[in-house]
Amino acid sequence: MNVMFLGFKNNLSFLLFALLFYAMLARDGGLALASAVLLGMFVITAK
DSSP states (O other): OOHHHHTTOSHHHHHHHHHHHHHHHHTOHHHHHHHHHHHHHHHHHHO
């Protein structure tokens, strides 16, 4: 993770972080996978 993501510079990064955190709490494979995909897309577009 980069500083921009950890700093929550925009609502999108915060939303993705929240989804990933929820996926870890729920321990749901499908939701965790979807969150991982969204996070990956964010990292790609952030570069």
